[in-house]
Amino acid sequence: METDGYAGLGSLGDPRRRAIFELLARRPSSVGELAAVLPISRPAVSQHLKVLLDGGLVVCEVEGTRHVYRLNPEGVDALRAYLDRIWDDALRTFQKAAERGHDQSWTGAKV
């Protein structure tokens, strides 16, 4: 049965969360820093971060008065999880492209 790991991957299906994940892959950031570069409000950023935290893809650490979010440093699990998501998406678009090519040649043959 799929468990929390799957929920973690699934949480990257949302483009906003993916954007947050990618920003954190580049640099650990606070909610304010993320909200400053994304077209969404701080509460929305917090909400997305909560899903990523629950999915185990992101961790939060307190630095003084700041809460800093970063990718979960447990091995390369977070990166692997993200790549899993990428391949899932990519194979779906590949399938569409390959079958479209097929349809075109079939139509061409018919005409």
Place this chain on the structure above:
Amino acid sequence: MSSQATIPAIQGSVTINSSIDDAFRVFTESFGSWWPAAYHIGKSDMVDAVIEPRQGGRWYEKGQDGTECDWGRVLLWEPPNHLVITWQINGMWQFDPDPEHASEVDIQFTAEGPEVTRVDVEHRHFERLVAAQGVHEGLRNGGGWKALLDAYSALANKE
């Protein structure tokens, strides 16, 4: 069990209603037309991505600003059955030119009928990204060579 294989590979497969030749051609020649454009590493938006059709060929993206960013290399080019390419994008989302740090993507095409092809993808050797993860950890710990080496040896000792 090999001490290398510490991180499970990613496996995916898809069955396509097209001939094996077409499936291979679309995967390689038309790579840039179907790869989701959101998944790229260059600073500029991606306009195309290319797998050069030969062993040793480059796998790279082209940005809107004309720059090119490498992703990896072609290790095995056996149309229309088999393709192996390296994925040299590290945990910092940058190209790592060191082949020792290269993960691999193995793509096998199997004809299940004249117009049905199964495509199996395996992305493996994440353990080779360990050093890249060391960089990630090093930066996380405040940077510097000591932090980087500490992180690396901690990971290496775990194996």
